[in-house]
Structures are given as structure tokens and as C-alpha cells.
Amino acid sequence: GGQGHGWMTHFHSVPQTGDAIVILTNSQRSWPFFGSLLAHWSNSANLPKPKMHRISNFELIVEIFCWISAILLIVSAFSIAKKYILHKGIVGPAGISLTWRQLQIIGALLIWGILIWSSLQPYLFISSILPGLTFYLAILMFLTGFLLFMNGLLALLPGKWRKD
Incomplete structure (x- = not known):
């Protein structure tokens, strides 16, 4: 989470496969970056794209x-x-x-x-x-x-x- 004027974190996990990723940025304006990064990560792990990827499409x-x-x-x-x-x-x-x-x-x-x-x-x-x-x-x-x-x-x- 984090919507303040500083760091923003995101934790995304897939319990069925044990895959997970933690993203940390120094900007609250990283949503498009998170969506894109999660799409690339899920693609490389052969997982379905998370819904946060919709931000990149939007x-x-x-x-x-x-x-x-x-x-x-x-x-x-x-x-x-x-x-x-x-x-x-x-x-x-x-x-x-x-x-x-x-x-x-x-x-x-x-x-x-x-x-x-x-x-x-x-x-x-x-x-x-x-x-x-x-x-x-x-x-x-x-x-x-x-x-x-x-x-x-x-x-x-x-x-x-x-x-x-």
C-alpha cells in the first residue's frame, strides 16, 4: 500500500504456485509501472496477468x-x-x-x-x-x-x- 507523499509498496502472491513479488518505489505515482511490471512478471512465471495490468491498458x-x-x-x-x-x-x-x-x-x-x-x-x-x-x-x-x-x-x- 501507500498513498502518501513518499514510498509505495506492493506485494503480489500466487498461493497455489508459491510465486510472489514485492515492488518498492520512492513515488506514490507508480501505478502504471506496477501494472506493467506485474504483467511482465506474470508472463515470465507463466501465470495469468493480474487485474492491476488494466491500469496500463487504461x-x-x-x-x-x-x-x-x-x-x-x-x-x-x-x-x-x-x-x-x-x-x-x-x-x-x-x-x-x-x-x-x-x-x-x-x-x-x-x-x-x-x-x-x-x-x-x-x-x-x-x-x-x-x-x-x-x-x-x-x-x-x-x-x-x-x-x-x-x-x-x-x-x-x-x-x-x-x-x-
Whole structure:
């Protein structure tokens, strides 16, 4: 066990075969390492993979999600830039309702609220499970909120941002 600010240990045994392993690290953020190490150990001992190996799979899934989200954010940013900069405003303002724009702003504020709440917590389980990806998830959430906010706000502002 150990979820403090220091050492983390893990003891894994298979009583039927007498096999066991003890893992000791100087970091509380070693869950993905433990999952990977246990998978390699069980493979070399001809044992089934322990369920802790799922953390490594989860890490890969979240990494793929981060890349897909980053690509979608870039495409969305270019789309918004094209709409607002090249066309000098919203083309076809009747296409998206006022309620939808307000929901975009509310969604952005909710995302930012979750990020602020998370940053004020002394411990988040996800930062231990995915220590390397938590920062990138936060950046992607912030940028998603920014795009939602700007897309919703610029459409609601009178003047040069609207083409009525």
C-alpha cells in the first residue's frame, strides 16, 4: 500500500504456485509501472496477468483519447478562426440558436469549475493512476472550455462579430 507523499509498496502472491513479488518505489505515482511490471512478471512465471495490468491498458486508452481530442481541438480552432476572422463574423446567424450558444458558455464555465476544484484538492486518485497524463487532460479540458466559451460569447456579442 501507500498513498502518501513518499514510498509505495506492493506485494503480489500466487498461493497455489508459491510465486510472489514485492515492488518498492520512492513515488506514490507508480501505478502504471506496477501494472506493467506485474504483467511482465506474470508472463515470465507463466501465470495469468493480474487485474492491476488494466491500469496500463487504461493509460493507453486515455493517451489515445488525448491525441484524438487534441486533433479535434485544433480542427475546431481553425474552424472558429475561419468563421470569425476570414468572414468577419458569423455566417448565417440563424443556423445556431441563442440557447445553444448559452449552453456552450455554461459548459465552458462548468469545465473550468471542475478544473479549479481539482487544482484545490490535496489528492486526486486520477493523478496517481495516470501521473503522466493528468496534466495533458487538464490542458485539453481548459482549451475545450476556451473554445466553447469563445464560440458562444462571440456569437452573442453585438457589433462586428455578428453578420445579421
